Amino acid sequence: MKCAFKAANASAALRNTIHALCATITLSAAICLRAFTAHAEATSALPSWNNGAAKQAIIDFVARVTIPASPSFVPPAERIATFDNDGTLWPEQPMYFQLLFALHRVKELAPQHPEWKTKEPFASLLKGDVKGALSGGERAILEIVTATHTGMTTEEFEGHVRQWIETAKHPTTQQLYTTMVYQPMLELLQYLRANGFKTFIVSGGGIEFMRPWVEQVYGIPPEQVIGSGIRVKYEVRAGKPVLIRLPEIDFINDKAGKPVGIHSRIGRRPIAAFGNSDGDLEMLQWTTSGKRPGFALFIHHTDAEREWSYDRESKVGRLDKGLAEAAAKGWTVVDIKRDWRVIYKRKS
């Protein structure tokens, strides 16, 4: 847009004011035009999102940080977006899928461990009593993790994960887990990447449980996955270097561990963060308290019919403090029932 107003007869001060005004109008028009285009692009890019406040907030934020003339413009290298996995990119009911993997491994390993028949938490697990097994609390979980996730090379563990993810079915839907990823979130990942964002997973789940399949399923490469991890040790066995998985926790990437993991692994503060539980709260706080604009979004599981409905009282993925803080700070909350047109990945 060119400013065609002839300011020849105006005083110098007035001329300057008019020029400044023209420049502002030109800039605003450019932003408007780009925002309008961005809106059209986004609508076609997020087809599984119903029109509403959540979708609009995403589109507005992306426009704000990507339009070069915008005062909130963020250079592409700094457009870091972090996503929780369980409950955010795929479900976490009736229990974390990694726990279902561990239970599967316990059954596979049982013939080599006759003592498990009478030893908890394995005895209960082998009878199908998951609740009883987990009544042992953190110690029981640690025993299950140690038995199923350690004492082998990293390549062997990866093989077990691959085999399970390619064949195991979810207990209630009877679908492959990788088909149960959320279609609206796949579109969101793609939309952000198309707008120059680098997308990371920042999950409380095991980093090596996710890496074998997330690149194919979410388009997120292994080096952009942050998760909880156990210690590994470098050894040369029969002339061949291997990494051995030790029965020791290295890092728990949950709650206040998420900003720590993000800082340690990425070294930049995200400008957008997506979660669904109180375990993501600190990540959202960290993301929204930098110098750059920060976008925070919680997914609220509200659709018992198409998926699951749970929040403040849930043992898995509790969302309680997070809902309160989102309301207080004006963060975006996705109501699945209202905001998502479809739930699971479209069949290709």
Place this chain on the structure above:
Amino acid sequence: MKCAFKAANASAALRNTIHALCATITLSAAICLRAFTAHAEATSALPSWNNGAAKQAIIDFVARVTIPASPSFVPPAERIATFDNDGTLWPEQPMYFQLLFALHRVKELAPQHPEWKTKEPFASLLKGDVKGALSGGERAILEIVTATHTGMTTEEFEGHVRQWIETAKHPTTQQLYTTMVYQPMLELLQYLRANGFKTFIVSGGGIEFMRPWVEQVYGIPPEQVIGSGIRVKYEVRAGKPVLIRLPEIDFINDKAGKPVGIHSRIGRRPIAAFGNSDGDLEMLQWTTSGKRPGFALFIHHTDAEREWSYDRESKVGRLDKGLAEAAAKGWTVVDIKRDWRVIYKRKS
């Protein structure tokens, strides 16, 4: 190239053989042609490298993994290259530059610590007796690191690093440290990236000491830096989330720690690794023992006139076992005096 040979009168078997032969010749010609082009590109891309075995080995490896028809072709996403920093991308004499930063911080902090006048290792340091200070071994180093690297927020520490790197001069060259980075290695980083590689720093040095400046100096973003680190803790102070640097070592990214750090942070095995000391040996072993082709290179400091000359007996950056293993396994060894036309970054 089309195979114009008329096989009409030949037997079917002969015809098949001829067709196979033609296909092979066509493929070989394509590889040859691409290798030739790659060679020409590389020669112009690595102007500070003298022609010789080291440069040739780099060019040959890159051609092998990037030519689509090559049996050793590696898809771009898996072209991970890892670089040590001290002694590989910039010097490490007369001592690690991070130690010089720490000594600078001790002097800056001394007025707040009158007790340091009589307390080792600080008393020796403040008298300029670095050797005496470091005679306390690991404990002395840990005390210096704790005093200069912890007890502050991550943003405060970053500020100290930035201030130092922008102003401090090297004790013998009197140059800014960022001008002492190796020109041939800058060209190599660029050459690999132009060929689809993702370049990472994998250093024994502090990750947060490197991140503030390596993107500008090496073109390597913070999320592609792996280093040693101290623990940090998330806290909300006066309503503002901060990360506090604690006086506890989190991870030492050296020797057998390098493959561990690579696995934990990248989650893929590199196909090329570059180092200069025995601290890099395990990284080179790990890189060359996967299913993919793996390239390993040691830089041998042989040029006392233009830089420094040291190897088997050096206290800093000792290269002893590494030289033996490189010879045994046919790894590439750069002789700086012979292979590098210039040493430090060209002034732009």
